Amino acid sequence: MTSLSLLLSLSLLSLFLSPAICLTCTSQKFTNKVYANCIDLPYLGAYLHYTYNASNSSLAIAYLAAPAPSGEWVSWAINPVGTGMIGAQALMALKLDDGSLAAKTYNCNSYMAITESKLSFEVWDLSADQENGMMRVFASVKVPKNATSVNQVWNVGGTVITNQPQIHPLAPANREAKGKLMLNGGGGMGPATAPAPGPSNDGWRMNRNDAGFFMSLIFFIGVIMV
Known part of the structure; x- marks a missing residue:
């Protein structure tokens, strides 16, 4: 169950952060x-x-x-x-x-x-x-x-x-x-x-507050699944 929750958390993190990373001029x-x-x-x-x-x-x-x-x-x-x-x-x-x-x-x-x-x-x-x-x-x-x-x-x-x-x-x-x-x-x-x-x-661009919210959400989901 722990491995499953970790995998889900990483998947959600990738989902939320990928657009923010890609949508920058340096990329x-x-x-x-x-x-x-x-x-x-x-x-x-x-x-x-x-x-x-x-x-x-x-x-x-x-x-x-x-x-x-x-x-x-x-x-x-x-x-x-x-x-x-x-x-x-x-x-x-x-x-x-x-x-x-x-x-x-x-x-x-x-x-x-x-x-x-x-x-x-x-x-x-x-x-x-x-x-x-x-x-x-x-x-x-x-x-x-x-x-x-x-x-x-x-x-x-x-x-x-x-x-x-x-x-x-x-x-x-x-x-x-x-x-x-x-x-x-x-x-x-x-x-x-x-x-x-x-x-x-x-x-759509992610600021620091957005990032903090999503990280907290992912952590909360992981705790529930454990």
């Missing part, structure tokens, strides 16, 4: 791409890998996120004029009407609609793919010379109609998906804010 690998830094972004279950090159003031990025339920796009942006959506210059992966995946650039000049256009800074090596349920955007962008940080905004979308991305969900997490990206790493983002309460599209 993600790319073919022929290596980045100096990565961040588990605090909202929407998204991840950013990046390398800053001071010699040519460029930033190479890989942005990963799962679309919202029934959604068909994900995006990551730099806002050179503010901290929110308006003015953001976005790199987007979206599913087109023919089912293919495309990478495009958008100027976010309205809360209700965005315009496909060239961005206010240079972009190259832009591409997108999909793996393990996540859309991935790859690109290199020009950043201001001697910059130490940029304002980033990210989101996961709703539908795409006639190849035009529609508005994303308006849950608290979608509205709070922004922050300062420190180009040389050192923690990645500026002062973090706690994820907003309420419904959201956040990926």
Whole structure:
């Protein structure tokens, strides 16, 4: 009976901890791409890998996120004029009407609609793919010379109609998906804010309190079975 309870406890531990371990940027690998830094972004279950090159003031990025339920796009942006959506210059992966995946650039000049256009800074090596349920955007962008940080905004979308991305969900997490990206790493983002309460599209992540609860639960089950 003791062996059975131990086996059950270990199985439950694996069940609860495996998603938390897998859903971190450090576990993600790319073919022929290596980045100096990565961040588990605090909202929407998204991840950013990046390398800053001071010699040519460029930033190479890989942005990963799962679309919202029934959604068909994900995006990551730099806002050179503010901290929110308006003015953001976005790199987007979206599913087109023919089912293919495309990478495009958008100027976010309205809360209700965005315009496909060239961005206010240079972009190259832009591409997108999909793996393990996540859309991935790859690109290199020009950043201001001697910059130490940029304002980033990210989101996961709703539908795409006639190849035009529609508005994303308006849950608290979608509205709070922004922050300062420190180009040389050192923690990645500026002062973090706690994820907003309420419904959201956040990926499931285990914090210390969750881990303590599940460990206690597993121990309790083991004691009962003994």
